[in-house]
Each structure stands twice: as C-alpha cells, then as structure tokens.
Amino acid sequence: MGKINENQIDVLFSKKFLELSNMGGEIRKIFMLGQNLKQKNSNIELIDLSLGNPDLEPPIQIKNLLIHLLNSNEKGSHRYMDSAGLPEVREFLANELSKSEKVKLTKDNIFLTVGAAGAIQIVFRTFLDINDEVIIFTPYFPEYIPYTGNCGAKPVFVKCDEFHQPNIEDFEKKISDKTKIVLINSPNNPTGISYKKEKLIAITNILNKHNEKYGRNIQLVADEPYARVLFNEGKQHSLLEMYKYTWLIRSFSKDLGLAGERIGYLAWRNDPEFEQMQNTFRQSSRVLGFVSAPRLMQRLIPLVYNTKVSIETYQKRVDSFVSILKSGGISVQKPDAGFFVFPKCPIADDKSFCEDLVQLGVLCVPGSGFGQSGYFRASLTQDLNLIESAAHKIISLIKSNNYV
The missing domain is CATH 3.40.640.10 (Type I PLP-dependent aspartate aminotransferase-like (Major domain))
Structure with a gap:
C-alpha cells in the first residue's frame, strides 16, 4: 500500500473508525507540540507531565519471581x-x-x-x-x-x-x-x-x-x-x-x-x-x-499481590507539586491517590494556557480533554526535582502574564 494522503482517508477507512479516532486527542496534541518545540530548540528541557505512564519500577522481587517462574x-x-x-x-x-x-x-x-x-x-x-x-x-x-x-x-x-x-x-x-x-x-x-x-x-x-x-x-x-x-x-x-x-x-x-x-x-x-x-x-x-x-x-x-511500588514516592510528589501551586495562588484539590493532579486554570481557556506552558518546556493536558474545561491535568511521573521545576515554571507563567 502506498502513502495515503489526507483526501483519501475518508474513503479508505470506515465511518465508525473516523468518528471514534477523532474523539479526544488532547494528550497527543500537547505531546506533539512539545516534540516540535524540541526540534526547533534542542537545548530546551522538556518536562513531560502529559502522559499517564507510571514511572516507578516494579518491586525487585517481581523480577526475581518471574525468573523463578520461567525456570x-x-x-x-x-x-x-x-x-x-x-x-x-x-x-x-x-x-x-x-x-x-x-x-x-x-x-x-x-x-x-x-x-x-x-x-x-x-x-x-x-x-x-x-x-x-x-x-x-x-x-x-x-x-x-x-x-x-x-x-x-x-x-x-x-x-x-x-x-x-x-x-x-x-x-x-x-x-x-x-x-x-x-x-x-x-x-x-x-x-x-x-x-x-x-x-x-x-x-x-x-x-x-x-x-x-x-x-x-x-x-x-x-x-x-x-x-x-x-x-x-x-x-x-x-x-x-x-x-x-x-x-x-x-x-x-x-x-x-x-x-x-x-x-x-x-x-x-x-x-x-x-x-x-x-x-x-x-x-x-x-x-x-x-x-x-x-x-x-x-x-x-x-x-x-501484597507487594507495591513506593506509594510514598507518589505522595511526596503530589504534596510538593500542590504546595508550590497553592503558594502561587492556584486553586487545586489535593488528590487521594496516584500521580494525577487537576488544578484550576487561571484563565478560562485551558487549551491556550497549556499551549503557553509548552513554550516553557512544560507539558500538561487541558481539562477540556477530560470533559472539564477551565482545568489542566499534570501527570507526576517524573523525578521530584523536575516536578518541582515544572510547578515553579507554571507559577512564573501566571505571574508574567498577569493571570492572577
């Protein structure tokens, strides 16, 4: 099959596929904006808080037990x-x-x-x-x-x-x-x-x-x-x-x-x-x-079953991120679990706000992608120093644009 151009897509694929594939996509959009920025400026440090991909490695005994099972x-x-x-x-x-x-x-x-x-x-x-x-x-x-x-x-x-x-x-x-x-x-x-x-x-x-x-x-x-x-x-x-x-x-x-x-x-x-x-x-x-x-x-x-990754690590990240945002005047509910935080946007247009964040090297997802405009999601699946750096950059963006 040769390369497919955009004009052929509507004919080639099923209507149901096109309908479903066009839903959402905010996470992918932010990720691609970050990649484009990186191509233009290779020196910029991207802090990706967009993808909900757990970064903590499985407990070491899991690896050992898998080896035992295979042997x-x-x-x-x-x-x-x-x-x-x-x-x-x-x-x-x-x-x-x-x-x-x-x-x-x-x-x-x-x-x-x-x-x-x-x-x-x-x-x-x-x-x-x-x-x-x-x-x-x-x-x-x-x-x-x-x-x-x-x-x-x-x-x-x-x-x-x-x-x-x-x-x-x-x-x-x-x-x-x-x-x-x-x-x-x-x-x-x-x-x-x-x-x-x-x-x-x-x-x-x-x-x-x-x-x-x-x-x-x-x-x-x-x-x-x-x-x-x-x-x-x-x-x-x-x-x-x-x-x-x-x-x-x-x-x-x-x-x-x-x-x-x-x-x-x-x-x-x-x-x-x-x-x-x-x-x-x-x-x-x-x-x-x-x-x-x-x-x-x-x-x-x-x-x-009764083993877990370090929940304390996730909690420490959440606590620090929330604390920094609150110190900068951002309204945010402290999570009860996991690694997601969902702060309130300082402006109504959450998409524009997240696109502005990309320019500072911070990738977050607009809340409208989750059916709740006026918020943004941060996935804290990075090292604590990067998470804290991202929080400070978010605060600096707000101050520099007179959002609050």
Missing part, C-alpha cells in the same frame, strides 16, 4: 487455557477480595482480563445495545467515550462539584429509560480524588429505587485501577458491598508498576442471578479478541 519448567505453562483465567489465580483473588470488599466471592466470580481496559470493553460488550446510555461523571478518562461508541451506545455526562464529587441531583435527572450502565471511576483520572462514601451511597440508593420502580436493573461499573495506590486506605469504599449489580474492575498497572504487561481482572457478587456470567464473559472476550489475559502474569499475581 520452573512446568509443563503447559505457555499453552492456551480457560479464557476466564487460571483457577488457582481466580481462587486467590476471590479470597483477597472477599476480605477487602466485604462480600464473599468464589473463583467463579473472577475473570482475568487484558488490563482494566479489556475488562471494561468485555462488560460493555455484554450489556450494551445500540442507543443505550452510559452515565459518566465529569471529569472522565477520555477513552470511556470511544469504548461506549464501540457498542453504538451514547455517553451521558453528570456534573461534579468544585471538589470533584458527584452532583447527586444532576445524576438523578440524567437517569432515563435508556440508562443501561453507570460508570464510576474512583479514585478518579484525572483528579486523583476518591468519591466520598455518602456520595456513593446516594448513587446506589437512587439506582435501587429506580430498579424497583421500573423493574429493570441498571449495571454499575466500578473502574478502580488506582484503588491500591491510595495515600489513605480509609478513602476507598466497596461498591460491591453497596450495590448488587456492581462489576468491579481493577488492574496491576499502577500498584505493581506493570502497565505494559496488561493484566487486570473483573469481579462480581456471588449470587444465583449471576450464575451464567462467567460463561457470558467468556463469549464476550472471544468476540472482542481478548481471549485470555497473559498467562505468565496471571501466575505471578498470587506471589506479589
């Missing part, structure tokens, strides 16, 4: 397997989650997936039909929009308040007879904020009342890849315990530093109503091509 010479250790995952790994996770989520699970309530993204798409493919609605709280992880569009469903956005907590009144207004899924991402990307228990209880109470009144069950998808990267364990609350129709999704990308290994899981209540769900998810994963999660990573999980 074990266990027959069949690289063959096809049950697409739900290895039974002993599912049993292990069921036992761990029974303790942490306060709901008794069995291995038949666990499905190993290709990262959290694979789990979300399996659930969406299972429950969504064309023109169904998925309620999403803003700000949100931008990939949720094409995931929803893949199924022909429509996103419906619910506001959060200035503290990035769900607006319960707006949520109740947005539920309709087309609502099939409510998607909750807590701790949240891009804010790093965990939703308060009373907010989650209010949401699940509304769902229960709706289900009882209309005789239909809205599914709640709990996307929680940052649940084990909390600065305060008391900030996380079990949606599995609160609401029967919860589908819990987690991965080991952040807590174990294994983002590139694509290993996650899906968990649900042990209830007679869900007796066939594992077989249903097997079919969904087969249709989507996510036939099974990487076997080697599955075998690793029981050996390292």
